[in-house]
Amino acid sequence: MKISELFYSIQGEGKLVGVPSVFVRASGCNLRCTWCDTPYASWDAEGEDVTVSEIVKRVDELAGQHCRHVVVTGGEPMIMPDILLLCHALKESRYHVTVETAATVFHAAEMDLASLSPKLSNSTPHEREGGRFAAMHERQRLNFEVIQRFIEWAPDFQLKFVVSDESDLLEIDEILKRLRGWSPADVLLMPEGTDAATLDSRTAWISEVCKRTGYRYCPRLHVALYGNTRGT
Numbered sequence: 638m639k640i641s642e643l644f645y646s647i648q649g650e651g652k653l654v655g656v657p658s659v660f661v662r663a664s665g666c667n668l669r670c671t672w673c674d675t676p677y678a679s680w681d682a683e684g685e686d687v688t689v690s691e692i693v694k695r696v697d698e699l700a701g702q703h704c705r706h707v708v709v710t711g712g713e714p715m716i717m718p719d720i721l722l723l724c725h726a727l728k729e730s731r732y733h734v735t736v737e738t739a740a741t742v743f744h745a746a747e748m749d750l751a752s753l754s755p756k757l758s759n760s761t762p763h764e765r766e767g768g769r770f771a772a773m774h775e776r777q778r779l780n781f782e783v784i785q786r787f788i789e790w791a792p793d794f795q796l797k798f799v800v801s802d803e804s805d806l807l808e809i810d811e812i813l814k815r816l817r818g819w820s821p822a823d824v825l826l827m828p829e830g831t832d833a834a835t836l837d838s839r840t841a842w843i844s845e846v847c848k849r850t851g852y853r854y855c856p857r858l859h860v861a862l863y864g865n866t867r868g869t
Contacts, residue, residue, distance in 0.1 A: 638719040639664040640692065641677050641684035641712065644868040645699040648708065649859030651752055651825060652795050653735065658706040659699045661692060661723070663714040668739055668778060669770035671762035672799070674831050674865060678712035689722045693730055700732075709748075710737035721746050740784045741777055751791035755779055757808050759801045759829065781815050788818050797825040797855060800843055821851030828857070831865040 641664035648656045666679035677683050687695075696707055707727050714720050715738045724746040727734050735750040756778035763771050788794050796819060798809050809826075813819065826847060828839035836857055847854045863869035 638687060638689065638692065638717050638723060639682070639684045640687045641675075641682070642868055643687075643692065643695050643699070645704065646869050647859060647862060648706065648735075649857050649862070649869075650827060650855055651735075651797060652750065652793070652853075653706065654856060654858055656706050657704045658708050658735075659696045659704060660708045660710060661696065661714075663709070663711040663717045663720075665716060666711055666713040667716055667741060668713065668756060668760070669762050669765070669774050670756060670760040671765050672760065672801075672829055672831075675712070677867070682712065689719050689726050692723060693726045696727070696732070697730070705731070705733055706735070707732045708735045708737060708752075713739055713742070715742040715744055715746075720744055724748055738787070739778070740787050741780045743783045743786045743790075745790060749792055751787045751794040752797060753784055753787055753794055754797045754799070755784060755812055757798060757800075757805050759805055760799065779812070781812075785816055785818075788816065794819075794823060795825055796823055797827055799829045800826050800839065801829045803842065803846075806846060822853060824850075824852040825855035826852050827855035830857070831860060833861060836860060 642662045645659050648658045664678045664682045664684035673679050728747045734748045736748045737752045740753040761771055761775050826843050828836050830836040844854045859869050
């Protein structure tokens with residue numbers, strides 16, 4: 638399994654924000670989000686091939702005695718050939734496993750929390766690299782059957798949307814109309830941005846939307862704590 642980084646940090650997003658966690662970042666992605674903040678795991682995928690047993694060994698070393706949460710992220714972990722083996726091994730080692738995925742590919746991997754991040758049209762790279770990935774990304778960014786399967790499979794899930802402006806809310810509403818089994822508390826609105834000033838500029842109106850709808854406001858705590866830095 639190609640890994641771009643493996644580190645111990647604080648979960649910065651989602652229902653488990655603030656929880657100390659070990660992050661296993663798979664390298665490689667089937668999408669090309671224009672605002673991707675981990676290009677080293679997608680646009681220019683880099684890393685080393687690591688066996689599942691070695692990954693678990695490194696997780697154990699980082700987790701020590703106090704951390705029991707592991708986040709398998711990417712890139713897109715669901716396209717990795719060893720994802721089922723990795724999640725099984727982590728659960729066998731009694732970790733709480735969160736899988737971060739764009740929910741375009743489904744595998745029945747063992748997990749505690751499916752962190753689903755369906756990509757809105759604001760993610761399509763019309764300008765980046767001359768737009769050569771735009772058509773591919775647009776075709777693949779939403780797979781409602783896969784999203785629904787994750788909702789029904791996982792013990793818990795969250796629908797995390799990256800929001801740039803208020804026009805994104807109409808698109809989110811249309812996506813949610815096509816899904817079953819969710820409640821407002823499962824829907825997270827996260828401001829797009831990789832620096833504090835950009836995030837702060839979107840905080841007020843997104844938080845008002847959450848107050849009106851019952852959705853959760855999703856901060857990017859790791860950016861506030863460490864900046865947009867690898868290994869955090």
